Amino acid sequence: MLRSSSRLTRRHVLAAAGATASALAMPNIVRAADPKLRVGALLPLTGDLALWGVPGKNGADVWAARTNKAGGIVVDGVRHEVEVVAFDGAYIAEKTLQGARSFIDQDVKYTMVIGGDDWSALQDFSNRNKVLTSTLYVTDLNPDAKYLLAPVEVHPLYFGCGAEYLRKVEPKVKSVALCAQDDLTGRVALAYWRAGFDAHNFDIVKDEYFDLATTDFAPVVSSLLASKPEAVCLDTAYPSFALLLVEQLYIQGFKGRILHAGLELLPDMVKRTSVEFMEGAITFFPRFDDPAISTSAVGFPDATGFYQDVEKTYPGGWNNTSWEFPACLEVWKRAVEAANTTEPDALLASMKANPPEHMFGPAKWWGEDLFGSNNALVGAWPIVVVKGGKVDIVQMSNQAAWYEAHRDFVIKRFEEEQLMPNQRR
Amino acid sequence: MQILIDTLLNSAMASAATALVAIGLALVFGVMRVENFAHGELYMVGAYVTWYVSTDLQLTYFSALVCAVLFTALIGAVMEVALFRRLRSNPVGCLIVTIGVLLVLQTAAVWFAGINRTLLVESPFPGALRVSSFALPWHRLFVIVAAIVLMLALTWLLRRTMFGWAVRAMAQDREAASLQGISIGKISIAAMMLSAGLAGAAGGLMAPIVRISPFMGQPVIITAFIVIIMGGLGSVEGAIIASILYSTFFTFVSTYIDSTVAAIAGLCIMLAVLIFMPSGLMGRTEKV
Numbered sequence: 001m002l003r004s005s006s007r008l009t010r011r012h013v014l015a016a017a018g019a020t021a022s023a024l025a026m027p028n029i030v031r032a033a034d035p036k037l038r039v040g041a042l043l044p045l046t047g048d049l050a051l052w053g054v055p056g057k058n059g060a061d062v063w064a065a066r067t068n069k070a071g072g073i074v075v076d077g078v079r080h081e082v083e084v085v086a087f088d089g090a091y092i093a094e095k096t097l098q099g100a101r102s103f104i105d106q107d108v109k110y111t112m113v114i115g116g117d118d119w120s121a122l123q124d125f126s127n128r129n130k131v132l133t134s135t136l137y138v139t140d141l142n143p144d145a146k147y148l149l150a151p152v153e154v155h156p157l158y159f160g161c162g163a164e165y166l167r168k169v170e171p172k173v174k175s176v177a178l179c180a181q182d183d184l185t186g187r188v189a190l191a192y193w194r195a196g197f198d199a200h201n202f203d204i205v206k207d208e209y210f211d212l213a214t215t216d217f218a219p220v221v222s223s224l225l226a227s228k229p230e231a232v233c234l235d236t237a238y239p240s241f242a243l244l245l246v247e248q249l250y251i252q253g254f255k256g257r258i259l260h261a262g263l264e265l266l267p268d269m270v271k272r273t274s275v276e277f278m279e280g281a282i283t284f285f286p287r288f289d290d291p292a293i294s295t296s297a298v299g300f301p302d303a304t305g306f307y308q309d310v311e312k313t314y315p316g317g318w319n320n321t322s323w324e325f326p327a328c329l330e331v332w333k334r335a336v337e338a339a340n341t342t343e344p345d346a347l348l349a350s351m352k353a354n355p356p357e358h359m360f361g362p363a364k365w366w367g368e369d370l371f372g373s374n375n376a377l378v379g380a381w382p383i384v385v386v387k388g389g390k391v392d393i394v395q396m397s398n399q400a401a402w403y404e405a406h407r408d409f410v411i412k413r414f415e416e417e418q419l420m421p422n423q424r425r
Numbered sequence: 426m427q428i429l430i431d432t433l434l435n436s437a438m439a440s441a442a443t444a445l446v447a448i449g450l451a452l453v454f455g456v457m458r459v460e461n462f463a464h465g466e467l468y469m470v471g472a473y474v475t476w477y478v479s480t481d482l483q484l485t486y487f488s489a490l491v492c493a494v495l496f497t498a499l500i501g502a503v504m505e506v507a508l509f510r511r512l513r514s515n516p517v518g519c520l521i522v523t524i525g526v527l528l529v530l531q532t533a534a535v536w537f538a539g540i541n542r543t544l545l546v547e548s549p550f551p552g553a554l555r556v557s558s559f560a561l562p563w564h565r566l567f568v569i570v571a572a573i574v575l576m577l578a579l580t581w582l583l584r585r586t587m588f589g590w591a592v593r594a595m596a597q598d599r600e601a602a603s604l605q606g607i608s609i610g611k612i613s614i615a616a617m618m619l620s621a622g623l624a625g626a627a628g629g630l631m632a633p634i635v636r637i638s639p640f641m642g643q644p645v646i647i648t649a650f651i652v653i654i655m656g657g658l659g660s661v662e663g664a665i666i667a668s669i670l671y672s673t674f675f676t677f678v679s680t681y682i683d684s685t686v687a688a689i690a691g692l693c694i695m696l697a698v699l700i701f702m703p704s705g706l707m708g709r710t711e712k713v
Contacts, residue, residue: 051539208683210684211684211685211688213640213643213644214636214684215631215635215636215638215641215644216435216439216631216635217636218431218435218438218565218634219432219435219676219679219680219684220679220684222428222431222432222435222680223679223680223681225427225428225431226428226680226681239543240543240544240636240638241636243543243545244634244635244636251552251553251560251562252427252431252560253427253558253560265543268543268545272551
């Protein structure tokens with residue numbers, strides 16, 4: 001008896017193989033039964049860039065809760081809840097890749113990164129595993145980045161419209177001085193600003209880069225003001241740079257318009273200068289308690305309510321990434337519902353054929369000219385002006401139309417900086 | 426005219442801040458023969474302490490400044506007792522240790538406050554003195570005055586006190602000083618504390634007008650080394666004169682041409698001094 005019970009028969013082997021295969025297949029079965037669609041926030045949640053990552057993840061959570069409350073995402077007639085899966089990539093290549101691998105295991109359908117160094121770490125992995133990803137840095141786009149989208153912010157495309165707006169409100173201003181930190185973000189942006197000022201007949205009287213190690217901005221500002229500019233453009237100077245530059249402009253007696261991408265530290269700028277000094281400064285990121293936001297952000301359902309929910313859930317934690325990542329998710333949701341699939345190739349093909357609505361209205365795919373890839377979704381973008389120490393939306397601008405009208409100026413300035421796809425190293 | 430006045434004022438302030446950092450570096454090299462590569466990070470720590478005490482602890486700027494000086498002086502004492510003293514006969518070891526301290530302090534600052542945070546220190550002297558159409562920022566004037574006061578106090582300390590006499594004796598000949606009964610250990614600790622405290626003071630003074638970051642010490646230490654090489658290694662007076670010359674040159678070239686050109690030109694001047702005046706402006710020549 002003993003001998004016969006310990007014998008391994010073919011039946012036993014088949015049963016064991018069946019049981020093992022069933023066990024291995026179990027997670028997939030479980031997933032198949034799981035109606036949730038997972039999206040991934042592969043963001044720095046600790047470390048120095050957590051100031052972008054954490055508000056972005058929080059905003060995505062609030063967006064998911066609101067989307068689920070409104071009925072979720074409908075794919076092929078079936079309603080799915082959406083769930084945000086977060087991984088702290090810490091803006092470190094190894095951790096970012098680790099997060100991307102864990103997202104594959106969790107069947108994440110769409111991944112969001114800040115862009116820049118984290119995308120550099122991901123590009124090959126994304127191509128091999130068809131990881132549909134969104135970035136906030138349009139400069140990440142390149143001919144080899146097949147599954148990367150820039151679905152919301154197309155920095156620096158809105159700067160051309162900024163120069164146009166300056167010409168409209170200051171018809172007599174002739175001279176402008178520019179400065180930026182000497183890195184890829186600064187160079188791409190400054191090239192676009194230059195094209196904008198060329199196109200609208202401004203004289204660029206001073207134009208300089210400052211080193212990223214600069215700590216005292218007095219000489220930089222003295223140098224800018226020596227050329228007697230009527231407007232000063234601070235490009236996309238990082239927030240702490242911009243603050244010190246603005247303070248120096250004030251101390252050194254500048255009187256004129258200031259232009260900057262985000263004016264992120266506007267309250268501190270006002271504190272260190274004055275409400276009057278900052279009045280009229282031109283920037284591009286609206287506040288979401290602006291009464292005009294609902295009529296401007298037409299592709300973002302109930303922008304005011306979203307802002308209030310974020311502030312209620314995460315008091316004081318709002319910044320621009322709080323809405324930029326949810327706006328990336330909103331574009332993806334529309335695309336999925338239009339294509340009735342989350343499969344990356346089919347979804348991309350559908351998105352390309354029928355561009356989803358952008359946060360600020362109808363949009364089109366763009367980018368081939370400057371980045372070698374048409375994966376940037378370009379819609380309208382607001383021009384925002386400082387009034388009484390706060391920013392107000394003053395008009396919506398058509399970034400793509402501006403580019404089409406002034407393409408030659410942009411190409412010329414990009415070629416000067418060796419930024420065209422065929423010039424990049 | 427405004428730009429000339431601004432540039433002169435910026436030059437004076439840069440000279441004052443550079444001199445505070447450079448004389449500390451020169452002092453330690455003169456007394457202990459240690460090239461302290463972590464000196465720029467002591468400047469950075471001074472700025473961080475000033476920020477922390479004045480914002481998180483909400484004490485006054487001047488209390489924060491005193492804390493910055495005391496804290497960096499304490500770090501200096503620890504560096505001397507725990508590291509330099511044990512490696513006194515090993516100058517290369519000392520140099521490597523200072524690079525280690527540099528990395529530790531940078532990492533500590535990153536851990537403590539992150540890299541991209543905007544750390545703001547409010548100046549007790551906001552705004553600017555308006556004379557006719559010229560604007561002279563109050564805090565920059567304060568930095569110049571404070572640095573001059575500190576340098577005069579240091580000169581008095583080195584020239585008029587027993588401590589200064591002992592420091593100068595050690596700088597001239599350590600063994601002879603020891604035979605005269607001067608305690609090498611005590612003077613080394615005091616010199617290191619003084620040097621680190623001056624760097625901390627410079628960091629605290631500059632905190633309201635510069636960008637505070639874990640790496641803010643790097644350009645400062647490069648400038649300080651250029652300055653003490655130009656001034657003559659180990660010469661406090663040379664460090665002051667070279668600080669004024671270098672900072673004025675750098676600020677004018679940065680303003681009127683470009684900061685990158687200024688950095689390259691500054692290094693060229695240092696090379697020219699090394700070629701044509703190898704012992705620097707005020708350094709001692711050594712006969713072979």
